[in-house]
Amino acid sequence: xxxxxHTTVRVFFRKEGRIKxxxxxxxxxxxxxxxxxxxxxxxxxxxxxxxxxxxxxxxxALGYESxxxxxxxxxxxxxxxxxxxxxxNEVFPEGLTAYAAAPAVQKPEEIAWADYEITQExxxxxxxxxxxxxxxxxxxxxxxxxxxxxxxxxVIDAAPHFQIxxxxxxxxxxxxxxxxxxxxxxxxxPTLLLDAFAEETGFRADWMRVVRTAILTKKLKNFK
Amino acid sequence: xxxLRNVKKDLERVLLQVQKPARYTGGEIGSIVKxxxxxxxxxxxxxxxxxxxxxxxLGMKILYAMQNxxxxxxxxRVFAPDADMEAIMREKGIPLYGLESLDAIADFDIIGxxxxxEMSFTAILNMLDLAGLDIHAANxxxxxxxxxxxxxxxxxxxxxxxxxxxxxxxxxxxLNLELIDLYKSCKLAGESKASFLRKAAQIxxxxxxxxxxxxxxxxxxxRSVLPKDGAPGVVHKRIVKDLDKVFYPEQFVVPFTQAVxxxxxxxxxxxxxxxxxxxxxxxxxxxxxxxHGDTVNKNAKALCDNTGYDEVSLTSLSTSxxxxxxxLLNEMLAWTEPDAVNIALPSLRVDNFSKELMERVxxxxxxxxTFAPEAGTQRMRxxxxxxxxxxxxxxxxxxxxxxGYTSVKLYFMLGLPTEQDEDVAGIIxxxxxxxxxxxxxxxxxxxxxxxxxxxxACFVPKPFTPFEFEPQDTMEELNRKxxxxxxxxxxxxxSVKYHDSPTSFLEAALARGDRRMCPLVEYAWQAGSKLxxxxxxxxxxRWYEGAKACGLDLAFYANRRRAYDEVMPWDHLDYGVSKAFxxxxxxxxxxxxxxxxxxxxxxxxxxxxxLGRACFG
Ligand code: SF4
Numbered sequence: 001x002x003x004x005x006h007t008t009v010r011v012f013f014r015k016e017g018r019i020k021x022x023x024x025x026x027x028x029x030x031x032x033x034x035x036x037x038x039x040x041x042x043x044x045x046x047x048x049x050x051x052x053x054x055x056x057x058x059x060x061a062l063g064y065e066s067x068x069x070x071x072x073x074x075x076x077x078x079x080x081x082x083x084x085x086x087x088x089n090e091v092f093p094e095g096l097t098a099y100a101a102a103p104a105v106q107k108p109e110e111i112a113w114a115d116y117e118i119t120q121e122x123x124x125x126x127x128x129x130x131x132x133x134x135x136x137x138x139x140x141x142x143x144x145x146x147x148x149x150x151x152x153x154x155v156i157d158a159a160p161h162f163q164i165x166x167x168x169x170x171x172x173x174x175x176x177x178x179x180x181x182x183x184x185x186x187x188x189x190p191t192l193l194l195d196a197f198a199e200e201t202g203f204r205a206d207w208m209r210v211v212r213t214a215i216l217t218k219k220l221k222n223f224k
Numbered sequence: 225x226x227x228l229r230n231v232k233k234d235l236e237r238v239l240l241q242v243q244k245p246a247r248y249t250g251g252e253i254g255s256i257v258k259x260x261x262x263x264x265x266x267x268x269x270x271x272x273x274x275x276x277x278x279x280x281x282l283g284m285k286i287l288y289a290m291q292n293x294x295x296x297x298x299x300x301r302v303f304a305p306d307a308d309m310e311a312i313m314r315e316k317g318i319p320l321y322g323l324e325s326l327d328a329i330a331d332f333d334i335i336g337x338x339x340x341x342e343m344s345f346t347a348i349l350n351m352l353d354l355a356g357l358d359i360h361a362a363n364x365x366x367x368x369x370x371x372x373x374x375x376x377x378x379x380x381x382x383x384x385x386x387x388x389x390x391x392x393x394x395x396x397x398x399l400n401l402e403l404i405d406l407y408k409s410c411k412l413a414g415e416s417k418a419s420f421l422r423k424a425a426q427i428x429x430x431x432x433x434x435x436x437x438x439x440x441x442x443x444x445x446x447r448s449v450l451p452k453d454g455a456p457g458v459v460h461k462r463i464v465k466d467l468d469k470v471f472y473p474e475q476f477v478v479p480f481t482q483a484v485x486x487x488x489x490x491x492x493x494x495x496x497x498x499x500x501x502x503x504x505x506x507x508x509x510x511x512x513x514x515x516h517g518d519t520v521n522k523n524a525k526a527l528c529d530n531t532g533y534d535e536v537s538l539t540s541l542s543t544s545x546x547x548x549x550x551x552l553l554n555e556m557l558a559w560t561e562p563d564a565v566n567i568a569l570p571s572l573r574v575d576n577f578s579k580e581l582m583e584r585v586x587x588x589x590x591x592x593x594t595f596a597p598e599a600g601t602q603r604m605r606x607x608x609x610x611x612x613x614x615x616x617x618x619x620x621x622x623x624x625x626x627x628g629y630t631s632v633k634l635y636f637m638l639g640l641p642t643e644q645d646e647d648v649a650g651i652i653x654x655x656x657x658x659x660x661x662x663x664x665x666x667x668x669x670x671x672x673x674x675x676x677x678x679x680x681a682c683f684v685p686k687p688f689t690p691f692e693f694e695p696q697d698t699m700e701e702l703n704r705k706x707x708x709x710x711x712x713x714x715x716x717x718x719s720v721k722y723h724d725s726p727t728s729f730l731e732a733a734l735a736r737g738d739r740r741m742c743p744l745v746e747y748a749w750q751a752g753s754k755l756x757x758x759x760x761x762x763x764x765x766r767w768y769e770g771a772k773a774c775g776l777d778l779a780f781y782a783n784r785r786r787a788y789d790e791v792m793p794w795d796h797l798d799y800g801v802s803k804a805f806x807x808x809x810x811x812x813x814x815x816x817x818x819x820x821x822x823x824x825x826x827x828x829x830x831x832x833x834x835l836g837r838a839c840f841g
Contacts, residue, residue: 021245026480033253033478033532036563050564051534063240091532093253093480207237 006075009084010057010104010224015066016211019095024059030093031071037091040084043074057108057223058182058215061189064116066212070223072104105224106217114182115214116190120174120205127169130203134174137197138164145196147188158196161188174205182215228260228327234318235326242309246481247275250301250323254477254531256288257324258298264408267291267299268322268329268369270337272347273757275303279477280485282539283375284338287396289473297404300324300332301477304347304755305354313354320355330356334407335369336400337388339377342734343727343762345384345745346753348373352387359746361389361434367417370407374399378431379461379508380687380794383734385433386742389417390424392431393797394461395494397470399429425455429462431797438739438793444780446738446791460798461508463834467494467515474526478533487535487568488527492520492552495831496541497822500598501609501813502637504686505541507806508799510831511839512822517548521555528565536560537568545823593624596635600650606816607642609809614654621658625665631675632658638705638722639683639697641813648705651678652712652720659717679721680709682728686735687794688801690809693786696732698779699725726764727756732782738793741781743774800831 015027022030032052035042044050054073060066075084081101088098122130137143143159162180169175180188190210198204215223239245260266269288271278278284284301291299300322305313312318319328329335335355337348349359352371358364361371373381374392381391392399403424410420425432435455439447451457464470472491479486495512496505515523524536536556540546553567560567597617599605605612621632636651655676662674682702685691697705702725709720734741747770748756755761771778786792788807795803805828812819819827822839826832832839 018249018251021239021249022480023244023246026246026482029482030253030478030480033534036532036534037253037530044564049566062245091253094251 006078008072008074008104009081009101010070010072011084011088011098012068012070012100013088013092013096013098015060015064015069015096017065017095019093020063020065023062024056027060028054028056031096034088034091034093034096035073038087040087041075041077041079043076055108058111058114058187060212061191061210063191064210064212068212068215068222070215102224108223109184110217111183111215111223112181112218113179113216113220114212115216116178116180117211117213118176118178118190118194119209120194121207122172122174122203123206125172125203127172127174130174131167131169131176133201133203134164134176134197135167137201138162143193143196145192147192158188158193161186162193177213179216228325228331229319230325230327231318231321232326234316238312238316238318241312243306244275244481246479247303248305248309248323250326252477252479254475255301255324256292256298258292260298260325260327262295263298264296264411265298265334265404266322266327266332267297267404268302268332268335269299270302270329270335270348270351271304272337272344272351273304273340273755274306275479276481276483277757278303279479279483281338281340282489282491283396285473285476285489286471286491287336287400288477289475290397290471291400291404293471294401294404296408298324300329302329302351304351307755307761310350310354310754320351328355329369331368333368333370333411334404335371336392337371337373337375339373339375339381339384341757342377342383342731343756345377345734346749346756348384349387349746349749350754353749359387359749361387364389365417367411367415367420370417370420372403376505376508377735379504379797379799380735380737381431381433382739382793383737383741383745385739387745388433389421390430390432392462393429393459394799395464396462397464399427399462402427403430422453422455425453428460431459433739436796446793446795448791449793449796451796458796458798461800461834463511463513463800464494465513465835467491467513468519472519472523474523475530476527476533478531485537486533487537488524488531488533489537489539490520490523490527491515491540492538492543492546493540497545498542498611499609499809499819499821499827501607501690501809502598502640502683502686504689507688507801507829509541510800510829511835512545513835514546514548517552517555520552524556525559528560528563534564535566535568537570539570543569593621593629593631594633594635595620597654598635598637599640599647600636600652600654601647603816604640604643604647604650606818607813608637608640609813609818611818611821614657617654618657618661621661622665625662625668625674630662630672631677633677633679634658636678636680637683638680638709639702641683641691641694642816643697643705645705645708648708649712651680652709652718655713655718656715659715674717676718677721678709678718680706681723682725684728684732684735687792688799688806690806690813692736692792692806693788693810695785696729696782698783699729702728724759724762727762729778729782730764730767733778734781736793737781740774740776744770744776747773800829800834802830805829 035052045053057070084101085098142157144155145158147156165177167176178190288299291297321328352359371389373388378391421432424430437450441447493514495509497512598610655678658676685694748766751766753766
């Protein structure tokens with residue numbers, strides 16, 4: 001067992017399709033098994049029950065897809081980063097695709113924002129009608145929402161912590177982009193906002209697709 | 225050629241509303257997706273329990289991989305949805321589907337169930353119904369889907385004979401392939417279901433219940449079971465003679481969400497040499513056959529490489545009896561240690577090994593040691609032929625305590641044939657000796673107390689065991705004995721856990737039931753039974769009401785002693801073990817006399833006939 005580790009690599013990957021129903025915890029286990037299958041020289045923890053050590057920058061909510069996930073692990077030998085990507089893709093399950101790997105630059109604490117693409121479908125409402133209501137709801141100067149935290153539920157003002165853009169209605173569906181606070185200090189999930197919106201207005205989607213498209217630092221640069 | 229209803233879109237709308245949606249999506253590593261237009265036979269392998277339980281089952285993994293190794297067949301997995309998912313499926317009209325294609329299974333060619341325990345019978349009806357099929361075999365007129373079932377409970381499948389088209393007896397590897405071949409040729413020739421079933425009955429190991437007529441005596445016992453349309457008078461189970469040559473998967477489907485047993489598993493042997501008289505598995509899986517250590521090692525390595533599991537278990541009814549265990553472990557450790565893979569040895573007797581070796585395998589890493597003396601007194605253990613002495617129990621516990629364990633779990637059965645109150649109290653006396661042993665050890669773990677858990681199950685007499693003739697204790701009697709247990713406990717270090725007696729009573733009735741029970745199973749399902757293996761969902765009342773409505777006396781099945789010459793509902797099925805042997809063993813039990821294990825001396829059970837040679841030597 002190697003005592004030393006060489007580099008911490010950050011692998012960027014997409015999570016798309018039915019694998020969105022796999023919870024974060026299950027993905028962690030799945031990826032550590034994939035690493036085992038890949039036979040990449042991955043660092044294991046020491047001790048009685050050695051295991052692969054992986055961390056994820058920003059866990060993705062159950063049901064969300066993403067084109068910008070990242071995870072970190074340590075290699076015990078130097079390897080071309082393309083090899084890491086291709087070896088992972090050989091062993092990843094359907095729906096997970098690695099597209100880049102590089103030595104980790106920033107700390108996950110530097111994450112401040114995330115971008116999402118959201119599609120909602122309504123069985124009983126017209127897209128235009130919901131679009132108008134949503135823009136109005138988001139345009140208020142204060143947007144109180146109930147958020148569950150470690151210390152129980154509290155009401156926060158979400159207004160400074162998100163914005164929506166490019167709202168487009170088509171038939172009974174609605175499409176828009178959202179940027180929302182992300183990271184360990186304050187994480188605002190699109191579902192939290194859309195649930196609050198639905199509760200107040202009655203416009204609850206019968207189907208929804210959320211794709212995380214970017215993870216950003218305070219300076220609105222891509223997390224690297 | 226296949227255009228089945230696909231449920232992918234429907235699932236999209238509901239999956240976030242249910243607990244653990246990972247159970248319903250498929251797409252796991254190792255799952256096999258084929259082009260439906262290029263296969264001739266689509267097979268739905270159904271496990272009548274929830275995903276986590278079914279995905280732990282080795283037999284399913286073997287047959288899944290083996291069938292999918294055929295180019296002309298696509299085998300998919302299907303599990304029982306949990307209550308929340310079922311409610312949504314029924315509300316939205318989503319039919320039961322295969323996890324690989326997400327196609328509805330109602331139009332598959334073959335739907336196969338595995339019968340692991342009696343209480344899952346109603347889950348089968350529920351799954352057929354969720355698929356959109358008629359639960360009665362006679363009302364399903366088409367060649368497809370043919371509904372088949374195998375597994376241990378197929379040794380007396382009579383309580384579900386009305387619902388299943390054919391049963392597969394014994395080991396499935398060769399049998400399933402022969403069945404698929406026949407099905408394929410009948411399908412291509414456009415033959416009827418009736419004609420297919422008649423031909424299937426000619427395959428050794430296939431039991432088509434509709435081709436047998438059962439008549440009864442006035443006292444309710446069976447008069448005769450007569451075959452028709454050329455079906456054989458006795459159906460013999462199948463075995464695989466050479467375990468080194470039989471198919472073994474190199475890849476498992478690796479679940480995303482944690483299964484009960486979530487690891488690589490390699491089967492090391494089949495059958496059991498021990499002959500414990502209460503244990504059905506010990507008889508229906510005879511004769512004893514082993515793999516070679518090399519084969520096991522190869523299987524284990526391939527599985528770990530392909531699945532990425534960090535634990536591999538060597539499984540069988542009794543892995544201690546594997547003759548090459550120590551050399552095998554040494555061979556395996558050579559690659560498992562550098563790869564950070566644990567070796568798990570379930571059901572292992574700790575005292576057989578060198579300490580050094582034990583420390584390197586996972587068996588010693590658990591926080592609690594389990595051991596199954598099964599009965600509290602030596603006389604009682606002789607009756608059931610459990611060849612464990614009190615000394616061995618205490619020796620094992622001592623080894624464990626010296627190794628740092630402070631918690632021991634002992635398994636027993638209550639209501640065994642010939643059991644006296646002193647045998648019941650003996651269970652607690654044995655547990656007390658374990659407690660005393662701990663406190664008298666000079667080198668016991670410091671500063672810690674000991675914890676002995678006594679887990680007591682109610683004895684259920686099973687077909688093809690020497691106790692198939694025995695009455696089960698009534699529930700009143702079992703409850704009385706449970707009180708004795710509790711009253712005998714005088715130490716706070718002993719805790720007693722016992723299983724629910726109504727479940728055991730129903731198990732006993734179903735295990736030795738006949739065809740007249742089919743309406744009862746249907747009634748219980750209609751009344752709401754669907755995952756009765758789970759205490760949360762189980763209601764005994766549904767079965768009691770059902771028995772009343774169907775005019776059945778459950779005590780007739782559970783609590784009645786059978787004469788040696790009574791025709792049993794399963795007498796036309798042959799598992800290699802002769803009834804004459806079972807009678808002999810029953811008589812020995814009543815004389816408190818043990819039978820040596822198969823390695824010491826052949827007891828002449830007849831199972832060697834399946835091999836065509838002596839089992840050993
Ligand atoms: S034939 Fe003899 S050795 Fe073989 S299983 Fe039966 S009793 Fe055991």
